[in-house]
Amino acid sequence: MKFIDEYRDPQATARLKREIERIxxxxxxxxxxxxxxxxxxxxxxxxxxxxxKITLLHGPGCPVCVTxxxxxxxxxxxxxxxxxxxxxxxxxxxxxxxxxxxLSVKAEGGDVxxxxxxxxxxRIAHECPDRxxxxxxxxxxxxxxxxxxxxxxxxxxxxxxxxxLMALVLVKPAIAALLSDPDNRVQAFLAAGHVCAVTGYGDYxxxxxxxxxxxxxxxxxxxxxxxxxxxxxxxxxQGRAEVENQYTRAVRREGNPAAIAMIxxxxxxxxxxxxxxxxxxxxxxxxxxxxxxFDAGKRFDLTACIAEESSICISGxxxxxxxxxxxxxxxxxxxxxxxxxxxxxxxxxxxxAAYYRYRRTKAPH
Amino acid sequence: MTLSDxxxxxxxxxxxxxxxxxxxxxxxxxxxxRLIEDIFIPAFGSQELELRHDGARLxxxxxxxxMTTDSYVVHPLFxxxxxxxxxxxxxxxxxxxxxGARPTALSAAFIIEEGFPVxxxxxxxxxxxxxxxxxxxRIVTGDTKVVDKGRGHGLFITTAGIGExxxxxxxxPSSVRPGDVILINxxxxxxxxxxxAAREGLEFETTIESDCAPLVDSVMRMLDAGLDLHCLRDLTxxxxxxxxxxxxxxxxxxxxxxxxxxxxxxxxxxxxEILGFDPLYVANxxxxxxxxxxxxxxxxxxxxxxxxxxxxxxxxxxxVERVPDGQPGLVxxxxxxxxxxxxxxxSGEQLPRIC
Numbered sequence: 263m264k265f266i267d268e269y270r271d272p273q274a275t276a277r278l279k280r281e282i283e284r285i286x287x288x289x290x291x292x293x294x295x296x297x298x299x300x301x302x303x304x305x306x307x308x309x310x311x312x313x314x315k316i317t318l319l320h321g322p323g324c325p326v327c328v329t330x331x332x333x334x335x336x337x338x339x340x341x342x343x344x345x346x347x348x349x350x351x352x353x354x355x356x357x358x359x360x361x362x363x364x365l366s367v368k369a370e371g372g373d374v375x376x377x378x379x380x381x382x383x384x385r386i387a388h389e390c391p392d393r394x395x396x397x398x399x400x401x402x403x404x405x406x407x408x409x410x411x412x413x414x415x416x417x418x419x420x421x422x423x424x425x426x427l428m429a430l431v432l433v434k435p436a437i438a439a440l441l442s443d444p445d446n447r448v449q450a451f452l453a454a455g456h457v458c459a460v461t462g463y464g465d466y467x468x469x470x471x472x473x474x475x476x477x478x479x480x481x482x483x484x485x486x487x488x489x490x491x492x493x494x495x496x497x498x499x500q501g502r503a504e505v506e507n508q509y510t511r512a513v514r515r516e517g518n519p520a521a522i523a524m525i526x527x528x529x530x531x532x533x534x535x536x537x538x539x540x541x542x543x544x545x546x547x548x549x550x551x552x553x554x555x556f557d558a559g560k561r562f563d564l565t566a567c568i569a570e571e572s573s574i575c576i577s578g579x580x581x582x583x584x585x586x587x588x589x590x591x592x593x594x595x596x597x598x599x600x601x602x603x604x605x606x607x608x609x610x611x612x613x614x615a616a617y618y619r620y621r622r623t624k625a626p627h
Numbered sequence: 628m629t630l631s632d633x634x635x636x637x638x639x640x641x642x643x644x645x646x647x648x649x650x651x652x653x654x655x656x657x658x659x660x661r662l663i664e665d666i667f668i669p670a671f672g673s674q675e676l677e678l679r680h681d682g683a684r685l686x687x688x689x690x691x692x693x694m695t696t697d698s699y700v701v702h703p704l705f706x707x708x709x710x711x712x713x714x715x716x717x718x719x720x721x722x723x724x725x726x727g728a729r730p731t732a733l734s735a736a737f738i739i740e741e742g743f744p745v746x747x748x749x750x751x752x753x754x755x756x757x758x759x760x761x762x763x764x765r766i767v768t769g770d771t772k773v774v775d776k777g778r779g780h781g782l783f784i785t786t787a788g789i790g791e792x793x794x795x796x797x798x799x800p801s802s803v804r805p806g807d808v809i810l811i812n813x814x815x816x817x818x819x820x821x822x823x824a825a826r827e828g829l830e831f832e833t834t835i836e837s838d839c840a841p842l843v844d845s846v847m848r849m850l851d852a853g854l855d856l857h858c859l860r861d862l863t864x865x866x867x868x869x870x871x872x873x874x875x876x877x878x879x880x881x882x883x884x885x886x887x888x889x890x891x892x893x894x895x896x897x898x899x900e901i902l903g904f905d906p907l908y909v910a911n912x913x914x915x916x917x918x919x920x921x922x923x924x925x926x927x928x929x930x931x932x933x934x935x936x937x938x939x940x941x942x943x944x945x946x947v948e949r950v951p952d953g954q955p956g957l958v959x960x961x962x963x964x965x966x967x968x969x970x971x972x973x974s975g976e977q978l979p980r981i982c
Contacts, residue, residue, distance in 0.1 A: 263896045275964040307966025356975070378827065378902075484964045599974040610903070620968045 269483030278488040279311050282495060289315040290498050291447050292491060293440075293583050295433060296454035297324025297611030298482050304616040306484045312491065319447070319583035322436050322539060323454055325401045326353050326609035327581065329429045330535040331569035334359035337427055340396050340562060341367045341374050347390060349383035350398040352376045357608045360570040380412035380426075387416065387424035396558045399426040404456045406430050406547055407521040410528045413549070413556050425558040428548050431534055433457050434465055435545035440582060441473040448583055450494040452480040452487070455509035460525075462517025466505045474503040481509040528553050537605055538578030572597075577604030580613050587617040594618060648743040653773025666745070667769060670752035671759070675732070675767035683767035685732055689791035693728040695719060696787035704747065704781055706825040708817070708836030712754035714912060715784040717841050718863070720762040724846040725859040725915060727798040728790030730764040735786050737771050740779030751782065762841035764788065793850050800877035802857040807946040808924045809882065810917045812845060812931050813838070813938035814890040815867050819909035820898045833894055840913030845934040849917065854927055858918040861911070865973065868907040868958070870916065872972045875956025882958045884944030884970070904977050907970070921945065 294300060300320040303309055309318045322328050338359045341348035348364070355364045355376060368374035373393075377383055380397050387395035399409045409426065416424040433454060440446060453466060458479045470477045476497035480490030490508040497504060507513055525547070534546025549557045558564075574592050579585040587593050587606070597603040599615055606612035610619075651658045668676050675683035699715040709717075716733065723730045735755065739748065759766055796802060817838040824835055842861065849856060858878070860870050867889065875882045891899075891906045899906045919927060924942055931940035950957055958970040
């Protein structure tokens with residue numbers, strides 16, 4: 263397939279692998295932020311192609327994984343209400359809250375629908391004027407513009423039965439939080455290409471300078487990731503700490519000004535709790551006062567139940583890059599995709615699920 | 628005009644003219660008989676049904692028969708490349724073929740939701756007839772039930788089939804040996820993506836059609852040629868990946884495949900990239916794998932190429948070795964970039980990814 267096969271070319275892969283080996287003189291630890299990249303790395307065995315000196319850590323960049331238990335409990339509560347049609351992206355449906363997930367609510371009779379776009383939820387609200395349609399607005403800056411477009415469309419259509427449970431999160435505050443941690447091991451970051459396609463990467467430059475860490479805006483195909491790693495190692499070896507762009511075919515330094523303007527018109531930064539990381543100031547996006555009528559948190563009484571996390575799950579440490587999935591005693595035993603203890607085992611972009619699916623047994627050869 | 632004409636107690640509407648199925652069509656009375664007489668018997672046209680008895684008597688010479696059954700709840704009922712009727716016939720016929728059997732007879736049981744259009748029922752019945760003829764099998768007995776509106780999903784069909792075994796060897800995972808090769812009869816992922824596109828209203832540049840087709844001819848040609856088939860399996864729900872894991876587990880072997888060898892059409896790859904799906908896990912209804920000794924691979928591929936249009940048979944991998952007793956089977960795949968990874972079963976159905 264054009265524009266895909268070029269980035270999975272085995273000869274080019276082998277060349278980049280040799281180049282990485284050639285320039286690497288010391289051990290380095292690099293974190294990929296985005297769950298999509300984690301999935302691609304484990305699926306394609308990219309980490310196995312790297313020299314032993316290079317450690318890849320998997321970051322908190324899967325929106326499904328970092329959505330707090332409290333928000334999932336709110337979603338479950340909302341979805342069980344008889345007047346509500348609860349719409350969500352597919353991979354959010356199996357994430358466990360304190361007691362159950364959205365698929366269980368559906369099985370118990372709740373009207374839970376899997377949609378492919380927030381616009382689908384707006385259409386359902388238009389078609390079902392007697393019901394309350396709630397969309398679970400999750401994602402990073404990448405999905406924020408689509409959520410905003412849905413809200414603007416709902417306002418234009420005068421819909422009074424559409425709202426969103428807001429769980430949008432921002433990448434930059436999470437990177438800053440990781441780097442500020444005294445135990446931080448990360449020496450360079452692969453920044454998420456699709457987030458930067460929206461936001462640009464100018465904002466990352468002060469961060470790279472302040473913490474003296476190289477950041478490489480990286481794409482999602484095997485060659486993209488290998489090249490991003492190569493560029494990060496080159497900076498580390500040369501003692502540079504700059505923001506570089508590997509994903510030039512999709513990302514410009516200024517990002518997508520139209521999308522940024524849309525986000526700023528409707529949303530504003532709010533404090534948000536991350537699963538595994540805790541509360542990070544100004545790390546989420548919430549609705550501005552002018553659009554508060556679309557906030558499901560305000561429309562419904564969601565006096566939250568007490569959120570309970572599994573006591574043995576180490577997904578928080580995994581999301582911070584301090585441990586890897588096989589380090590967990592529950593990995594593959596008490597915790598499997600069928601019975602996940604934490605969100606990193608649920609989403610296909612979660613590090614535990616990716617390891618379980620592609621690495622569970624060591625191949626005999 | 629006679630007295631009886633004046634005092635006709637029958638409903639003035641001709642019974643067959645009801646445009647929708649009524650609860651009464653399943654009540655065992657005249658309406659049900661009209662449904663059977665007017666729709667099913669003419670559509671299926673088998674001599675066994677003409678006898679109008681409780682069951683069908685079959686005279687079978689073979690000493691070994693295979694029996695299988697499957698229920699069909701596909702939604703939407705009509706989709707590009709097929710419908711629930713052709714699916715209900717091909718699915719069961721293919722299960723028989725995978726056991727090395729030539730299908731002899733099918734049963735068909737219909738659970739119809741009150742209010743279902745009679746015209747659609749006729750279309751489904753005719754589609755079943757066409758599929759049965761293509762597969763060389765007769766529909767010899769059946770059943771009809773009607774459920775209250777809201778308690779069904781339009782139409783559910785259950786078919787069962789029996790077939791005569793045409794292979795002296797047991798065609799099953801237990802016959803799989805190290806050194807065997809894995810052949811596939813064509814590209815994967817079409818049925819699942821066609822259904823999903825039809826169900827969700829996803830539009831692609833070209834209409835993606837289901838690969839729904841009978842596999843009897845391909846299997847019988849391989850058996851007639853005397854090929855030593857060790858295992859056959861159609862790649863329905865869970866797709867190629869799930870099937871390989873099932874066979875590796877049941878046979879206690881390590882199967883290794885090459886990602887680059889598995890045929891996937893451009894439009895299917897594109898749809899899967901957009902949705903975050905892996906085509907190896909997407910359902911098919913006209914694809915199967917054949918596992919047989921490596922030295923017979925070329926001959927089998929030749930036969931597969933000739934036995935059906937619109938297919939691209941490929942050798943995708945081999946059985947490497949037995950796994951130690953008590954360990955689960957193993958399936959590994961060499962990716963296009965040359966690294967190796969494990970292929971595992973999914974815990975549920977594939978869910979579209981957020982990003």
